[in-house]
Amino acid sequence: TSSRICERGADVAVCGGTHGNELSGVYLVRELLKAKDIVMEEEREEPASVLMVLANPRAMQQCRRYVDTDLNRCFTHATLNGPISDSAPYEMTRSRELNAMLGPKGSPGAVDLVCDLHNTTANMGLCLILSLACLFQRQMPDVPMRFIHFDVSSKESYSLDSVGKHGFAMEIGPQPHGVVRSNIYTAMKDGVQHMLDWVRLFNSGTIFEAGFVDVFTIVKNIDYPRDSETHNITATIHPQLQDRDFLLLHPDDALFQTFSGETLRYKGNEPLYPFFVNECAYYEKGIALSLARKNTVAYHNMAFKVHS
């Protein structure tokens, strides 16, 4: 379910349950929807242009990542606009519904900002995952967080947050799928609140000054070593790498430990930053960890302009 109050200034969509077993976002959006019902009943406050969405209700009901296919890969232009049959995967039908609700992607009517809530089993803390088009400042002095940049053009972008004019995923870990950890929930709740506060400030004409921010730009993914016949993994993330997301991995550092105890080492030529180390959902995507470079990025002054 979702609710749209009004459009004024930048509007925001907060999405939970895109993966039905990433529970912080599921519970947070449910709570925000409850709170909104109470506000609407009790007083006519200044309406906030915030849309709350539970993106994959069927997967949520089963507490699974997805029913037929990963919803967060169903938002390319081809998937959204191509032909669709009656027997299409559930998530493909759902992505079109979400596109109608929040988009259409690429059109002037699309929501200004999509914030898509996720959890990871990797020890990543709080991360915001952005594509090139929508890097902008946030003010969250108390909360250590990192920015991760995936370089996809907006035509090729496949995730839910690409439906809005701007969008990002808020990824918090470590948390097992199917579990709510109170510290992780609180971090996400605070993160969403800060984001909404920023939008409110923006809508009220605040000028945000130019500045610099460190961004991790993904370079490549590394898969587990696998058995050539069964395709089953033959090693685990090495204990020296496990839980060490965003700590520099140097050439020749330990990467994997085979089941017979042998250490396999990182063979790249440049030191890179690992993240999504041992994310449960990525085993089937052939990703044991991702590697990134850290860059300092400059961003410009920003303010809300009213078109006369």
Place this chain on the structure above:
Amino acid sequence: NFSPPARFDEARRVAIFGGTHGNEMSGVTLVNLWVKNGSEIQRKMVDTKPFITNPRAVEKCTRYVDTDLNRAFTPENLSALGEGDLPYEVQRAQEINRIFGPKGSPEAYDVIFDLHNTTSNMGCTLILESSKDYFNLQMMNYIKVTALRSNTEYYPRFSCKSVNIVLCDWFIAGLEVGPQPQGVLRSNIFEAMRVILKHALDFIELFNEGVEFPTCTVEVFRVLERIDYPRDANGNIIAMVHPNLQDGDWEPLNPGDPMFLTFDGKTLHYQGSGTIYPTFINEAAYYEKQQAFVTTRRETLVASAIRKA
């Protein structure tokens, strides 16, 4: 106090079950490894059989396909007719009972280890069905003493279910290692499970060779009750395990201690009459079983000396 040791038959046939829950990866991985090459689990004069109990769930990396296999070994299920129409896990339970049991029959396996992972911070936990089984208690004691001596990272703890909850009649020991997310393989958890099993098999080999194990005391945690999450009228969870309790498995929970935290920040306190030791705190699979954690009390059990018959 000099009573002769209790005599038990040699343990000739040992089974190691993995994948009873298809997304608990340590057991799945170890058993698959040993099915391919079982030299690590061989012991003199013991036939060890590694076995994937729920292959369809393993294939889908899910806890179960139709119903929880680890709750399927009831007398009703084991005698149910209907073959292919039965839920998949009921069929599996019948098949496993055929291959490895039934207890008392000459073909039955002597010892079965059932490998599990948990998202709870339980370290290595051995789960017994009966507190009166001296063979099992002696095995637990041996594992604990040996693990302490070899300085394993995880101190093995033992949990004993109340005598009322008996799921099956075998020499079955559940080995639960956590914390590990479902579907994830962590190297430290994998190694800990492997080491515990090594000690268990060593014990069996020594026992079969005629070693007498003197009387010993074993500290266990006896399961008392299950505590559910607070829920609203629709059955939805309205609070989370409190940060003070989260990851506090095996630490005392006293009356008045924080227990749950509602989504809007209110603390709910433990209202019991005495101190208990909580475990299975925030296990992913237990949300649907209405279980936020389980309470236990500490007990000291005595096992008489044992020796092979």
